[in-house]
Amino acid sequence: MDVLVTGATGRLGRRLVPHLQDAGHRVRQMSRRGTGPGGVRGDLVTGRDLGHALAGAEVVVHAASDPRGNPWEVDVAGTRRLVEAVDRDRLRHLVYVSIVGIDRVPLSYYRAKYAAEQVLLASRLPITLVRITQFHEFADELLGTARRGPLLPVPMGWRVQPVDVDDAAAHLAATASAEPDGGVVEFGGPEEHSVGDLARAWAAVRAPTARVLSTPFPGRLGAALRDGAALPARGGRGRRTWAEYLAGSPSPG
């Protein structure tokens, strides 16, 4: 099929494209610059070149996002622009990459992702919304940034279930090739961890002299993450564990 991946230059998109190609699809890779083989230009904020990028796409995997910038403009309004620009006669499946817990964890970025899901649910397009847990690389980066010299402070009791980005990419490629679900599905890593355990395993490999310090994190955000709001309740599981990731991957920083 003719597949368009938005966010193809991102952490996930770069891993997703080869899985889709291996499944025999013709893949176009959308980003703002549209460079590289198979690259097409499209900007979700200005709408520029979106119609051209989406023309003829039978499957769209929508992985573009702006977590650190303006997700209300890129993720929410941008998804609305995407819905308006898709080729409704050709489209067989639109897969949206979302995050487990966006309906329960009180973070502004998560609220924007939830609003983007609502845009898609109201679109009457053939959709599957795939909520995924945090990628190993993302957790790796966060822990690297959290370290303060000999100390690694982490929130006490937060529960997470990180997943390997390649397992998530393989799952998304299989989902994109299947029939649309019409609603929300989940995908997570193989094991639940406390953030403290995650950090101790990280420190053993990345910063052996650092000492993990679990600190109380009051408020609604802390309570939600202690209650398991970021854990998948159902759906598929990746295979690669956090320990296997740490043993086999260089530091992303």
Ligand SMILES: NC(=O)c1ccc[n+]([C@@H]2O[C@H](COP(=O)([O-])OP(=O)(O)OC[C@H]3O[C@@H](n4cnc5c(N)ncnc54)[C@H](OP(=O)(O)O)[C@@H]3O)[C@@H](O)[C@H]2O)c1
């Ligand atoms: N990171 C995680 O742990 C995690 C976990 C679960 C789910 N997710 C979800 O997975 C998806 C991909 O995450 P990621 O970590 O791969 O993100 P990322 O590395 O930050 O990549 C973001 C992508 O979005 C594109 N983009 C940004 N602004 C754009 C715009 N105005 N128009 C078109 N494209 C734009 C970027 O392309 P250019 O800058 O090249 O234009 C880039 O390809 C996101 O929806 C995220 O919410 C992430």
